Amino acid sequence: MKKCLFTGVATALATPFDDKGVNVKEFSRFIEFQINAGVNALVVCGTTGESSTMTKVEKVQAIKCALSTSKKRVPVIVGTGSNNTLATIEMSILAEELGADGLLIVTPYYNKTTQNGLIEHYKAIANSVNIPIILYNVPSRTGMNILPETCFELSKIDNIVGIKEASGNISQVAKIAQLCGNDFSIYSGNDDQILPILSLGGKGVISVLSNIKPKLTCKIVNSFFENNTATSRDEQLNALPLINALFAETNPIPIKYAINCIGYDFGTPRLPLVECSSNLKSTIEKFLNEIL
Numbered sequence: 001m002k003k004c005l006f007t008g009v010a011t012a013l014a015t016p017f018d019d020k021g022v023n024v025k026e027f028s029r030f031i032e033f034q035i036n037a038g039v040n041a042l043v044v045c046g047t048t049g050e051s052s053t054m055t056k057v058e059k060v061q062a063i064k065c066a067l068s069t070s071k072k073r074v075p076v077i078v079g080t081g082s083n084n085t086l087a088t089i090e091m092s093i094l095a096e097e098l099g100a101d102g103l104l105i106v107t108p109y110y111n112k113t114t115q116n117g118l119i120e121h122y123k124a125i126a127n128s129v130n131i132p133i134i135l136y137n138v139p140s141r142t143g144m145n146i147l148p149e150t151c152f153e154l155s156k157i158d159n160i161v162g163i164k165e166a167s168g169n170i171s172q173v174a175k176i177a178q179l180c181g182n183d184f185s186i187y188s189g190n191d192d193q194i195l196p197i198l199s200l201g202g203k204g205v206i207s208v209l210s211n212i213k214p215k216l217t218c219k220i221v222n223s224f225f226e227n228n229t230a231t232s233r234d235e236q237l238n239a240l241p242l243i244n245a246l247f248a249e250t251n252p253i254p255i256k257y258a259i260n261c262i263g264y265d266f267g268t269p270r271l272p273l274v275e276c277s278s279n280l281k282s283t284i285e286k287f288l289n290e291i292l
Contacts, residue, residue: 002161002183003132005102006075007203007225008040009217010187011210012048014252014259015062016266022054022061026265031069033264037214039074040204042066043104046079047141048208048252053270059091060098067099081106081136085121089128102132104164104206109142115150126157133159134206138166138189148175155180164189164206170196177201191217191243195236198224208251209243212258212288242287249276258284 011034016023034042044066045051045059054062066076078095080103082088092103108121126133135154139145145167146154154160165173166189177186177200188197191209198204198221210217216239223232246254252269253276259266261284268275276284 002158002185004185004203005077005132005134005161006041007185008221009038009204009210009214010041010043010075010077010206011039011214012043012046012206012208013066014211014256014266015045015049015054015058016264017050017058017270018267021058022065023265023267024061024065027062027065028069030259030264030266031066034210034214035070035073037210038218039210039214040218041075041077041101042070043077043079043206046104046136046206047106047138048211048255049079050252050270050273051079053273056091060094063095063098063100075101077102077104077134079104079106079136081108083108083110085124088121089125092125092129096129096131100131102134102161103129104134104136106136106138107142107144107146109144112143115147118144118146118150119153122154122160123157126159130159132161134185134187135160135163136166136189137163140166140168145172148172148179151176152179155184161185162187162203165197166190168193170200173197173202174200191246192236192240194220195224195229195232198232199229208246208255209239211255212262213239213242213291216292239291242284242291245280245283245287248280248283254280254284257281258288261285261288 078100080091137146162185185203188205
């Protein structure tokens with residue numbers, strides 16, 4: 001049996017920046033909020049964390065902060081993927097040395113490799129580390145889709161244990177589940193598809209929503225696992241207006257504003273991302289107050 005890194009909700013953490021880099025004090029305070037709210041894992045240096053505009057020093061700051069704050073209460077999973085295989089290997093080795101529990105590795109973007117190239121890319125990374133790897137499939141951002149058959153080949157590698165599926169294609173997720181079986185963990189990468197993916201055997205969600213509504217996100221997942229599918233469905237639909245607002249502009253533009261609204265100082269996104277529009281700010285505030 002492969003190691004399952006987590007079951008339930010992993011928050012794809014946004015990163016608070018200040019003029020010195022990562023605002024470690026605020027990040028630690030926010031991580032405590034997440035753990036106390038019941039999330040099952042933390043993801044640092046992912047898309048929501050703005051990893052593409054973080055320096056190596058800042059990534060180390062964020063990883064060390066998450067590990068020292070969590071104190072093994074929940075797994076810490078580090079996003080180390082890039083379009084450069086050697087750079088991904090270097091960052092993955094570093095994350096393992098720092099004490100990460102697992103890695104989240106996005107498909108290489110821009111290069112436009114083949115499906116066979118994807119297999120060789122992930123094989124090279126998996127052979128360089130010992131900790132578990134979750135594949136991250138998000139074609140809308142990378143221009144690259146991991147086909148179910150490719151996922152099946154990668155699932156044969158011992159330390160590739162699951163996939164964050166953000167293609168939005170439920171038929172594709174079903175095919176992955178059918179090919180890979182129960183020993184391979186599928187996580188929803190879209191907050192509006194948590195319940196549908198759970199119904200296909202998914203183990204949980206790597207969530208943007210849980211940054212601001214961790215208890216609600218956990219309720220969607222936990223209700224399903226407790227065989228209370230009606231509550232899970234109702235809460236999934238209840239959360240939909242807020243989820244739509246959080247993705248009305250490019251993530252993490254809206255979520256950083258929403259986190260500021262709930263009492264944290266996360267600042268604004270780094271260029272080339274900009275602060276969200278005034279109309280969206282009003283929408284976020286409305287649904288933050290209305291959706292419990």
